[in-house]
Amino acid sequence: MISDGEAIQSRLRNRQAALAFIRRTGGCSRSDLMRELGLSRSGVNHLVSALLEEGIIESSSDGQGSRGRRGRPSTYLQYNGSRGYVAGVDLGHGHVTVALADLNGNIHAEATERFDVDHDPVGTVKLARTLLDGLLEQAENPVVQHIVAGIPGPLDARTGKMRTPTVLAGWRDVQTFELFQDSFEVPVTLEHDAFLGVYGEFTRGAGRGCDNLLYVKVSGGVGAAMVLGGRGYRGTSGLAGEIGHTAIPGTSELCRCGNRGCVESVVSMDTLRRQLGFAAGKTYEADEFDVREITDVAGVRILSEAGWTLGRLLAESCNCLNPQRLILGGALGAYSQTFLEGVESAVTRFAQPAISEDVTVCVSELGTRSEIVGAVMLAAERAVQAASTGSERVNA
Numbered sequence: 001m002i003s004d005g006e007a008i009q010s011r012l013r014n015r016q017a018a019l020a021f022i023r024r025t026g027g028c029s030r031s032d033l034m035r036e037l038g039l040s041r042s043g044v045n046h047l048v049s050a051l052l053e054e055g056i057i058e059s060s061s062d063g064q065g066s067r068g069r070r071g072r073p074s075t076y077l078q079y080n081g082s083r084g085y086v087a088g089v090d091l092g093h094g095h096v097t098v099a100l101a102d103l104n105g106n107i108h109a110e111a112t113e114r115f116d117v118d119h120d121p122v123g124t125v126k127l128a129r130t131l132l133d134g135l136l137e138q139a140e141n142p143v144v145q146h147i148v149a150g151i152p153g154p155l156d157a158r159t160g161k162m163r164t165p166t167v168l169a170g171w172r173d174v175q176t177f178e179l180f181q182d183s184f185e186v187p188v189t190l191e192h193d194a195f196l197g198v199y200g201e202f203t204r205g206a207g208r209g210c211d212n213l214l215y216v217k218v219s220g221g222v223g224a225a226m227v228l229g230g231r232g233y234r235g236t237s238g239l240a241g242e243i244g245h246t247a248i249p250g251t252s253e254l255c256r257c258g259n260r261g262c263v264e265s266v267v268s269m270d271t272l273r274r275q276l277g278f279a280a281g282k283t284y285e286a287d288e289f290d291v292r293e294i295t296d297v298a299g300v301r302i303l304s305e306a307g308w309t310l311g312r313l314l315a316e317s318c319n320c321l322n323p324q325r326l327i328l329g330g331a332l333g334a335y336s337q338t339f340l341e342g343v344e345s346a347v348t349r350f351a352q353p354a355i356s357e358d359v360t361v362c363v364s365e366l367g368t369r370s371e372i373v374g375a376v377m378l379a380a381e382r383a384v385q386a387a388s389t390g391s392e393r394v395n396a
């Protein structure tokens with residue numbers, strides 16, 4: 001016999017799972033919910049009626065079919081966008097981007113500005129707040145329910161502080177979480193930027209439908225993140241995937257962390273931009289450089305070798321994780337086919353044959369937007385959790 005407590009828990013789980021599914025798919029039909037939750041039609045009707053009555057979701061019959069299915073559902077369920085917004089903040093080493101999205105994770109407005117993020121944490125957060133306030137001026141209902149910010153460094157998810165004194169050193173003694181919370185005055189979640197990248201690709205990009213993903217962001221730095229078994233994997237303290245300062249055997253380039261031969265010192269965008277400029281006999285400015293424009297023979301060699309070098313390291317990661325997709329993101333990873341082919345060759349050569357056969361190496365479908373899309377999708381997820389009673393984690 002099922003006790004009252006078990007029945008309440010079961011209803012809560014179904015409610016959270018339904019909200020998470022509606023958010024993840026961007027909207028669905030009642031039949032989709034029946035299949036996803038394994039509930040009867042009357043069970044789904046009961047659940048949906050309650051969510052409609054509370055105004056958390058809304059229904060329409062405007063013909064937007066659920067993703068990947070033909071036909072037109074009789075009613076289409078989605079989040080009630082008028083209940084407010086969520087915001088995402090993407091911090092690079094040299095820029096601040098803020099996006100305002102509805103509760104389905106659809107971005108309505110976005111602003112970005114170049115800034116020395118590495119050395120000025122207070123100024124960075126102040127700028128993010130200013131950019132968000134600017135976006136909210138145009139909004140009809142300027143209520144932000146949750147903010148997710150991506151930090152490009154080793155943030156300890158348990159303490160909200162940076163863990164190493166050498167990377168993002170300007171943030172070392174800063175109570176990063178409190179800094180964001182005090183500035184924005186709404187619930188804030190901080191994540192490693194690469195984690196938001198994998199979450200963006202998992203929900204809206206090249207990782208849709210895959211349960212095991214390895215995402216590697218290659219831009220000003222190098223960082224990795226994972227979805228394992230359909231859930232984001234952060235590790236013990238949120239630092240899983242910090243591969244940028246792994247030493248590459250046989251290299252001696254000085255790295256910004258003070259060591260020599262780190263992955264970042266060999267394959268990051270800044271290093272390659274300098275090498276490509278040297279080979280081409282010109283100076284590529286960071287603001288204007290686009291790796292897609294590199295077609296000269298020497299440049300192609302440099303990009304291919306950099307991909308091969310990273311691929312050797314990632315072959316070992318593939319052996320550990322056996323992923324379905326290895327997604328390359330960031331300004332270098334997402335846009336250079338030559339770099340991708342270098343990574344792919346090394347993974348094929350050095351990973352276990354059965355593992356390399358099962359993994360597809362691809363570029364991020366969202367280009368350099370994986371992190372900001374992941375930020376708003378995760379913020380929507382958090383807002384969903386707040387809309388549910390209870391705090392059980394559903395997906396991320």
Ligand SMILES: [Zn+2]
Pocket residue numbers: 244245255256257258259262263264265
């Ligand atoms: Zn290093």
